[in-house]
Amino acid sequence: MSEEPVLLLVLSDPVGVDGRTRWFDRKTISGLRMFAQGWPGRIVVSAPSSSGGGTALGEAVPSDELEFDLLLDRAPSDAAALVDPAVVLALHAPANYALSAWDPTRTVFTLENGLRQRLRVELLQARSALSRARITAGIVRRAPAFHRSIRRAAGVQCNGYASWSAHRHLSRSPMLFFDHRVPGEVIAASRAVEPSTEAPIRLGFSGRHIPIKGPHHAVRLVAELRARGLDATMTMYGDGALRPEIERAAGPGVTLAGALPFAEEWIPSVRENVDLMVLPYPQADPAGTYLESFALGVPVLGFAHEAFSPFARDHGAGWEVPVGDTAALADTVQELGATPQMLTAAGTNALDFMRCHASEDEFAARVAHLRDVAQV
Template sequence: MQSTKLLSIAPSVPVWVDTEQLIFDRKFYDGMLQYIEAWEGSIRCVIRTSNKQLPAFGTITKSREELPFEIMLIEKDGKVESQHLAGSQVVLASGDNFNGLHISRICKNLGIKCVYSIEYIPETRYQIIEMEGNGYIRTLRKKLYIWQGEHKRKSAFKYADGLQANGAAAYNEYKLFPNCHLYFDTRINKDILISDDQLKQRFKNLEDRKTLHLAFSGRLIKMKGADHLVELAKKLTTKGVDYKMTIYGAGDQESSMKAQIQNLALEKNVCLAGAVDFYSELIPDIKANVDLYVVLHRQSDPSCTYLETLSCGIPIVGYANKAFLGLLERADIGWAKPISDITGIADIVESLSINKDKLMAKSKNAIEFARLHDFETTFKARIKHLSDLLN
């Protein structure tokens, strides 16, 4: 017999409303389905609407009647109120969203257990502002807003019954708060993980050819280090490394990257593949063809790229941001150099093009770690963290 326990989820992502249709972020919607499957009770989604432009990909459209969970829509500038949470036993709210930092106090007043999920650390928020290039005074004001917001965030966390920290950077930042649970975000199910046979075949291909296959995927923006990829390719070419780099994604750096590739005559080595479907194109392609991922993220946010790359048995070379360093502390799955040390990254790639055994050893470490953190396992652990509050 199903329990009547109600879990209410107040995410940071919005929903888009198109007449009678609701358009969700696909990753968020898949997560909701996991909550429904694992939670012994019912699920309510308390979510803001958005009138911003829809993402180019990664969405799913549903009618209200199709939803397997209760939904409450809040206007884009509205706030979660007591009536939205009434009847809940547990609330899981986004701790990254400034507009939700009052939720733990509402829950305390209503006798509801409250857990915040958190991804970004203050350093990352400051980095984002600095990258915007808004001028000294405006940047200072925004940093002050972040500083004040962080005080509110920590105050809200004191009223909460627990935290769920996405990635090592957030966990290390907030682990002193009671009942802090570490998880690594991913979209990879068990059945998508690279198999032993697939990995053996890729190793055979690596041994049979001289060319080292590199890849990057994600938004082509400065914060993700996209502007350093072509510079890295230039250094590898100068060193005489036999390589091919495939860059998946789209963003504001794409046109300048394309021009750089042409100006440096790197077309034979570097391919801008554009934005591709995650499940049907990206994952099958990198599983079969990529030896090493290049992740030059300047910031320490818990990008899905890390775990999803490891799930394909691909090690990572990247900048030593706090998210990647925290991952390396837990698993020997790659190599790090200080942020903006493109020469250091190029040196590592050059070394691996000669020492392929090192590459294959860390590929095995990658999939071993990923098997412990697939989508289903991660969600079950998060659900248990929530349900334990009621025991």
Template sequence: MQSQTLVVTPSVPMAQVGNRTFLDIKAVEGLKQYAALWPGRVRCLMRQGDRTQIAFGDFYDPADLPFDLMSIGDHLQDSPGAFDDAAVVLAAGDSHLDLAMPYVTTAPTVFVIEYTLDTRLRILRLDHGLSIQTAKSSAWLLLRERDRRRAFSKAAGLQANGTPAFDSYHALTNAPMRYFDTRMPRAQHVTAAEVEAKVVQVLAGRPLRLAYSGRLAKMKGADHLVPIAAALSRSGTPFTLDIYGDGPLRGEIAASVDRAGLQDSVRVHGPVPFDAMLVPRMKESVDLFVCCHRQGDPSCTYIETMSCGVPIVGYDNAAFKGITALGNVGLSVPTDHIVALATAITKLSNDRAQLADMIRAAARVSRDHSFEGVFRQRIDHLRTIAQV
């Protein structure tokens, strides 16, 4: 009988806290979707880590999960039996620990990849600047990139999250696919009535309701949020800016709001529950998302924001270029050009008809990339490779 087990090795670890298992919430939701769609068993292989390595996690009882959870070590060859009944293995191409996968199992391997070498090097420079440590780490990344490309060339397929990863690696395999990751199910997508209610607000000429959500860190460009707001204020553009999230820059951002005298227009909320608070607020009271991401990783932020009927104005990193190619869903400016980003916002404030068109386009384009739809495409891709 042909094996029908899907083996998945996420890049995130698991953590044991006493007799309880702490897992990444996003990973669990994705694995649940695999289990619902795959015609057989799903086995998840995770390495042990520390709870602090899991930014958004929760405690789970493995017995209650619809997939098998198995702890493995760093070396794949030390996990006998993990792949014996695999129809296909979905491995983390971003983790150098999984690059040996095509060499340790006869089952077809499909790698998932999100980060390009350019993005890895950019993040390294943003985190550590020009230093000896940066040089050493860059050399290590270059060696791992050689290993990565070799592994991909031996794999049966590739699932690339976002346009930059697809463009960088799709030629290495005969079965590549591109997808845009999101955790927004169809039921949460903005409705046509909600879109039109937002359009009415925009066309009424009221101050633009801007928002940012995500990690408040330099590589996300969070240090530019208040300077952008200050530039808007100087230009006389009426606006409010709500900032949601947490990170190392949160305190400095709040302090800079006070120093700039922007307390009446800029509000720093901290992290809020995604489903219960952030999504409803985005759908009801946000006209435009300010995205200062410097790096080109395929953030879920793009599609999830559009799913709320919110277009994006942001820096033209490689990932956002791939998003704007999908339709009239946003405006991009050169990275780190604060005044240019503020000018783009002012342009839309003065052209409300264009902004209304972008709101409708964001909602329309995102419907093709729902949580369920993306996972159905990915499972279909795996089934074709596994021939099950």
């Protein structure tokens, strides 16, 4: 190992290669930069590559302006053997389990979803009873390797409450963090929502238009409210495979805003147009949109599962209903419409939580954890 401590970050998503330009997802590159700001040495990023770039929400960076070294198309354990880092951080996924065999004392995993959450996500995409049976059997078969890899690793960084509550007991050095990209200055400038008492609650939905994000629940909610005689409106942010279906199903009061650049357009639009964010995500993954809404003083109405329930129950930052229950969503919105001060109170609670979890503070805590593991 070199005298200068090296942090190896293993990415699962590809980096676009276009001549001397490298393309990164904006959320990914912003996170890499925050790691670079906090780590007291050299950073190497290992990732698969893809040809070209230029996605609407991607960022192009000249290769000679990167704040880290980039190692492309290497198996994670091969990259670790080549770089000889003080510590390596990688997503907890089967493709990366070999890292704990390379050197478990220098391997830290990022855990996004526990086994139960992974099963739920995969089942949501199954189309037949046979597919669901095969998925369940596959999860059960992979469980021993899942648990063994966490136990062997030097530490685990759990993104959100679901993975933390399910699997922190397996790790010798677990930490809880909340992954988002809202800096403290944006949180400090936010105020809790103050809905008009003369107009209906302005609803929002934000997320990819795919089954596991539940956009159809949002559309059905508006239809249910209007069937009850309420003048409901909703702005839907995002895009995806279900967009044509959502466009066909969206009735009066639904505005499809599309996928907006986060800082430049999404933040000001949500501040201007949303009193309550409806995030009916049926799966319990650690969605950053919960946090991003909280950071703007906007409370959330969501489904009751391991990822969201603690925000509603323990922090008072929103409300939960049973997964898939459109009528319960509508009941809650109807109640809040009669008592809009509840939205302001929950928005205040949401901001109180986020003031302790600004993006730069979360990354500083993650770097401190890695330094503790590496003893640097």
